[in-house]
Amino acid sequence: MPDQQRHVAILGAGIAGLSAAYYINEELGPAAHVTLLEAAPQCGGWCQTMPQQGNSWFECGPRSFRAANGLETLRLVHLVGLQHSILLADRRMAMARFVFLQGKLMKMGPVSAIRQIGVWNLLRETFVPRRSHSEDDESVYAFAERRFGTGLATLLSAMLTGIFAGDAKLLSVRAVFPLLTELEDTYGCVLLGALCKMVAQAAKAVAARLTGPRRRSLAVAEQWAKEMKRKSLVISALPAYVLADILQASTLHTGANGMDPQAIMVQCVNTLRAIPFSSVAVVGFGLQAEQCPWPRSQMGFGYLIPPSEGQEILGTLMESCTFPDAQPSNVTRVTCMIGKAEHLQGSEAHLVAVAQKALERHLGLCITTGQSAVGVAVETLWTAVVVQRRCIPQYTTGHTKRVAQLQELLHLNAPQLSLAGQSYSGVGVNDAIRVSRELVQLLKKNWA
Template sequence: MAGSGGDTQRTRGARSFCSWVFTSHITPMRTVAVLGGGIGGLATSYYLCKSPQITKVIVLESSSRLGGWLWSTRRSDGAVFEHGPRGIRPAGAVGRNTLNMVEDLGLAAELLPITYSHVAAKNRYLYVKGKLHRMPSGISGLLRTVPPFSRPLLLSVAKEILVKKSKKDDESIHSFVSRRLGQELADIAVDSLCRGVFAGDCRKLSVRSCFPPLYNAEQHRGSLTLGMLLGSGPSPVVVSGPLAQRSLKESWAQWSLKRGVESLPESISDYLQQSGKVELHRDAAVQRICPSPAGWKIHLENGVVTADHIFSALPAKALSSALPSSCQPLIQELQDIATVTVAVVNLEYDGSILPVTGFGHLLPSSEDPALLGVVYDSVPFPEHNRSDGQTTRLTVMMGGAWFQEEFGPPEMVTEERLLERATDAVSFHLGVNSSPCWSLVSVHRDCIPQYYEGHHRRVESMRSFIKKNELPLSLVGACYDGVSVNDVIFSGRTAVQELLGA
């Protein structure tokens, strides 16, 4: 979190930096409830606080902590370990939007940026057929054959321009890439990428919902190559603040914070408490939601909260179980959004143990379904190492769409088994013979929504039902419009703007 001067800067920023966001004039709402205190719910509450039209915001979080999957362990010796996202990208409108928020919260001095020239940005690896392979980069990497690929990638790119546009309104990522760039790229690179980003199976995930720029490039330009050169369609307009401008000037690839990414939700919650508009309630699980003449009655275990409007940042299935039976079509659509469970194992080793330097490596499902990838945390963010003595921090990610078949039910798998599987992977993949000096095992149940083919139609159907029935309800968070931190934050901003007519 920000230092002692952070509160003053945050207060000043609240009056100035984002005052342009909401300017329309409608009847002020007495109370808005935000369900869920993860980054989606906190970001939504942050944007609600920017509007003079909102009198009161009540945040209801079922657990004892705020921040959701943005979760950092900070040891007393200075070491920081991330259990969820560890780096946030500054690129695009959504990336600029998050940096604007970071600046407004007074966190600029806490940033740890990585530029595109950094070894962690340049070197990313695939583990295929028992070996580490550096992903091709630069012109030379495109022109020559680089294992594990059997031909230069430039050949695939060149032929892609001649591939006809699909008439389907959606298809799997694997199908899309196989059709346009060849099966080898789909089987190895894209399969690995989808496991790293979504912990999911590219043969089921929707290209339209998971990678909109690829889908739009084909639809609008007829080619991925032309889409990259000419643009693949309109994007949201987000004015760059000084921090976002700096990220562009210095060519940032991603960034973290000195005390870990959990500093972001912590700073938002500090801001909300200081606003005078917001009530933050932990251990406040929503039991059911009932319509009332003024909006909603939200039943908790120990009472009832009334609200004019609800922003739900709950997981889709959690919201479905709380809605009244009159919302059955919406309930069914929410229940159809699948999620996956990921085991995250943080490891610390004495000394420098890596045979290569880079961000980390991913595995295609054909190599080892159980292992999604290994992040070399000490390379991008050595500032998170302990202050005394050289160490190497790693994170092993396992399971995802393959969790059940590889490990069984999440509630049955032991930490010992997951730790052994993770340390074995480090030994086999990286040639590390020593044992970790510290470890922490986390099982994140149902942590990443899966956007299967047709996801966009499901989301459109849900929002159409809400609009048609004039429900005072907005859907935000990772279940609908993108799973990245930037996407989730921007979904909160977009929903608030739509409600207030900004």
């Protein structure tokens, strides 16, 4: 290794770890020697594709992104030369999204959302008092219900089942929707606050997004980076609970300000383990059918189900509707997500049966008999099941404060360790890429 070359170890070769490795190579070149460590037999983390019969495939994890909120992903795709491999969605179908409410699918749009929330609840939001300063955090559901009523709380519950596979009554509004709490804290209400930002402070709004609560971890990371010169850097892109196991087996020789190093390590480990994770079963079907085997009025991206509906699945993705060019025209792909613990403990056959019953109830599609409500016959080409154990972190109330405290402990006692990945400040692929890129930029700045 050349004298001026510094070593960077990246733990985990999922999207976050791979992104960090790529940007280090691009930004630092021969100035850094990268070691990428991965326990699994393949890279990619939860993003895995399994080829299937009928010239189609089954996606085990994240499978698409929207250009509007996926600019980091789109940028990286172009940088690695994969822009010609992008598969474009059918715009009309991608925009058609449903929520299962009151026993039926409801297409979501501005009018239906306002109807669900209630005009009076939107008008009265201006007069709802802000929460007291003593209430540092609250759940997404509690925030939405307090300011807008149960209608919006229910819609957000459905949306968060698709993002977190979690419960809006437990997820932190400060961690999940930091802009909402910022608007209430600053303006006293959400709607007028948003209007003020859009009309009078557009430039400041952009800056606020870049320095808001979701970026606090990076502000701390910038302080660490000053101490990284002439030291090996470790970037952990592992789930928090995996990093906790590694730290527990490690030894911290010195503690800041005379603190007991063992006590510091225990505190870090406990904070990491306090981040809960949800598990999800992904059940996919490849069906041979001359046309889509459910009503045209229900065709679209898919649907989500709030916990209040008491259904057995979290939601369904209508993949062949959204991406009609991803498989032959006579193949329908549909995927169900299951999150209930009692089902996740069952066999693959049990999970398939749960998904089949849900599709029959929600879409009139009976896979077992090959019949559908619209009279289109279907034949099963393939069925695939994967259970992603502890795959999505849950940003429960107090998450932002706990992560900030963890970052501060590491800054003082293990400044060579940086945190990336989805456990801390964003569960999406785009968030993972963004955090990794910004960590590398800090590294480059302080190694110059």
